[in-house]
Amino acid sequence: MLKKLLPLCLILTWLSLAIGWATPSLLRASSVQQQIEALIHEKEAAVNAKEKSRFLSVINPSYPFYVQEQKRWYDDAVRWIDPGSYRLRLISVIPEREHQLRAWIEQSYRRKGKVHTTHFPLLFQETESGWKDSDYPFHTVARENVVVRYTESGWGEQASIALEAAHKAVHQLKKKMDWKPKHPVEVKIYHKPEWFRQSVKLSLPKWAGGWHEAGESIKLIGARGYTDQQLTTSGIVHEVTHMMVSDLTGDNAAYWLQEGAAEYYQSHLLPGLRTQQAKKNDQPQWKMSRLEQINLERLGDKEAKDYYFQCYRFFRYMIETYGEEKMRHLFSVLALSPEVDQDTGEKLTQVNRRTREAIKKVFGKTLEQLEQDWVADMKKRGKEQSDESIQEHFGG
Structure with missing residues (x-):
């Protein structure tokens, strides 16, 4: 009987020791x-x-x-x-x-x-x-002062494309606009649109695929099997430009100025990027005084495209007419005003006023006068294109 009881006692002893050792870690986990x-x-x-x-x-x-x-x-x-x-x-x-x-x-x-x-x-x-x-559990690739974080492990190639695009965009904008980023450039790529919106705002429209606000990372929605390198690069350049404008203006640029710059450099900063194309006799959708009041985030898909396009065309006119040095001056005047810690949509009236005042100081013209010059320039270009078409038709 004693021989049978001995193994049982040993088993109970081992179990009690095992439970004793496990209890602290189990309690800690709980x-x-x-x-x-x-x-x-x-x-x-x-x-x-x-x-x-x-x-x-x-x-x-x-x-x-x-x-x-x-x-x-x-x-x-x-x-x-x-x-x-x-x-x-x-x-x-x-x-x-x-x-x-x-x-x-x-x-x-x-x-x-x-x-x-x-x-x-x-x-x-x-x-x-x-x-x-501490945010999503991201995968990470980095190069110098640029880091790309992504949520899907199989998206290393897309992350590498984004890293290269961001690095080139920062380098080119440093040369063109004398920009030194205030913070390391961080890009986040999300494989699910709802995860992207969870990192931006719940009210964001469905058409939105990228985002940057002052003091934040650049955020983009990726796509499974994504092979369009041009589109990825364009999106990165767009958002890096937002970061530049926020840094150089103290985040005081009007919404239309922010988007105009982002759309312009998205099309023109790096070789091979897609460019915006205007239709013949394509007139602005809104007067600039009306465009100022529009909250882009409340527009539908088609209206948002029109908004982006008009901002692009007006910014392109300004930069082609007055040059990048003048635009740098405009940004530096905006930076003299204190930064307001709100997103652009919330401080729309304030940044519109500051942008108007800076335009008057830098260009010696009101926003309305600049707009009139722009419309006149479009009409002149439209007439020249029409005359060229007539000459080609009649062999002139």
């Missing part, structure tokens, strides 16, 4: 999950209570671009969603690396009574002040 759940609930409660500082206290301060992006996301969210309808649920937590965890989150909210639900991963990092929300 504690960490509870902490992550508490952080998620804190974010949820902060949005529903409209307490911005409470919301930002969950974000990792070591990621300044992400902090700025989440400030803008929060400002939009509390206006966009139905009050009290924001919900976050922790689905799972898995270790990423030392002091880092990857959590899958379910987010839902109501907008005009309709429920919107999405799932996405978040990286949580352990800091001196506890666990913090």
Whole structure:
């Protein structure tokens, strides 16, 4: 009987030791999950209570671009969603690396009574002040002062194209506009449109595929099997130009000036980029005084294309007529005004006024006078093209 009891005692002893050794790690895992759940609930409660500082206290301060992006996301969210309808649920937590965890989150909210639900991963990092929300778990490639982060592991080639385009764009804009980026240039590529919008703002229109605001990373929606190198490069140049204009103007450029510059350099900065083509006798869609008041983010797809095109044409007229040195001067005058920490749509009236004042100072003309000159130039070019067509028809 004693011989039979001895092995059983040994087994029980081993089990008790194993349980004893495992208990601290199991307890820690349980504690960490509870902490992550508490952080998620804190974010949820902060949005529903409209307490911005409470919301930002969950974000990792070591990621300044992400902090700025989440400030803008929060400002939009509390206006966009139905009050009290924001919900976050922790689905799972898995270790990423030392002091880092990857959590899958379910987010839902109501907008005009309709429920919107999405799932996405978040990286949580352990800091001196506890666990913090630290953005998506990205893959990364870098070159000098440019870094590209991407959400899908199979998109290394597209990320490399983006890296090369961003590096070239920064180099060329430094030469043309004497621009020295205030921050390292960071590009984020998302393989899901809803993940992109989650990093920008929930209200963003469906047609939007890229984004940059002052103090943020450049953000783009990618596509599976994406092979159009020109389109990727053009999109990167567009957003890098936004970064340049924000830096050089203290983020005081009117929305139309921002988009005009971005569209112009998207077409003309690097060899082989696609150029905008105007139709014959193609007149502006809006007067500039009307264009100033339009919030691009509230336009439909077709109207947005017209808006971009008009901004491009007016900026092209300005730069071809007065030169890049004059445009640099315009940007430097805008930079004399203090920066306002709001997105461009929210400070539309203020940046419009500052841009008008800077135009008057630099060009000696009002915005309306510049517009009249532009329209006259278009009519002259249209007549010249028409005369050339007549001469060709009759063999002149």
